[in-house]
Amino acid sequence: MKSLSRTHYLAGALALMPLAAGAAGTLDLLSANAAGTQIDFTVKTQILILLTLLGLLPVLVLMMTSFTRFVIVLSLLRLALGLQQGLPNRIVTGVALILTLLVMRPIGLEVWDKAMVPFDQDKITMQQALTVAQEPMSRFMLAQTSKTALAQIARLSGEAHITEPKQHAFVVKLAAFLLSELKTAFQIGCMLFIPFLVIDLVVASVLMAMGMMMLSPLVISLPLKLLLFVLVDGWSLTVNTLVSSIQAY
Numbered sequence: 001m002k003s004l005s006r007t008h009y010l011a012g013a014l015a016l017m018p019l020a021a022g023a024a025g026t027l028d029l030l031s032a033n034a035a036g037t038q039i040d041f042t043v044k045t046q047i048l049i050l051l052t053l054l055g056l057l058p059v060l061v062l063m064m065t066s067f068t069r070f071v072i073v074l075s076l077l078r079l080a081l082g083l084q085q086g087l088p089n090r091i092v093t094g095v096a097l098i099l100t101l102l103v104m105r106p107i108g109l110e111v112w113d114k115a116m117v118p119f120d121q122d123k124i125t126m127q128q129a130l131t132v133a134q135e136p137m138s139r140f141m142l143a144q145t146s147k148t149a150l151a152q153i154a155r156l157s158g159e160a161h162i163t164e165p166k167q168h169a170f171v172v173k174l175a176a177f178l179l180s181e182l183k184t185a186f187q188i189g190c191m192l193f194i195p196f197l198v199i200d201l202v203v204a205s206v207l208m209a210m211g212m213m214m215l216s217p218l219v220i221s222l223p224l225k226l227l228l229f230v231l232v233d234g235w236s237l238t239v240n241t242l243v244s245s246i247q248a249y
Helices: 006-015 017-024 043-063 067-081 089-120 126-144 147-157 170-209 217-231 234-244
Strands: 031-034 037-040
Touching (some): 043 067
16 A cells, blocks of 8 residues: 555565565565676575664664764763763753754755655665765765865775765765764864863862862852853853854755
8 A cells, every 4th residue: 555654664575575585586675786797685685684774774874963973062061060960861862863853854855855755656776765865965974074084084995096075985984974073072072161170170279278178179160060051051052053063065
């Protein structure tokens, strides 16, 4: 029925693969090109590849987006504020995920319109849909990737002779993108960390000068840092910094 989603169709196909293999002997879902020759995988190999991709899909999707940058910066902000217990991991992850959905929405719509819709209507194959979906994702990742990181990963992968960034393999662009995201996240995290570090130093110096060495500086500095963060509208500034750090693509 047309009303069935592609996800349900794929799940049903996975469940019926052994029966289809016994009846038809082949399953034309995945194939590869090697030296201009079409290679059709066996049914067992296709099942293994599909199940592996389904297990790795959430991680791969997160690694190909700005989620890494957002969650690292928010974790460093929580550490700077001293809210390890007051701001649970689920809240940090949820905020990072919502911001990622906001930033990646144009890319997601483009992938949906150009890849998922034609695949759902049987106009293109799965491999063609993946190839089409790579284009906007590659464009986004290259816009956030530094030339130094891309050159380093290309040299390590043996693609140093490629001069056009778009011609690199997708895994090379993904690795360079992750390296650049880690660097950018720590740079933003340091900028957010310094003001709260100054407050900690000032409070610790004042307590030591007053001879109150037994009193933990965190007891005094925590409300001061929270008050400063609220007065400057820290969450709005943080969100604006994170979203603005994404380069146009």
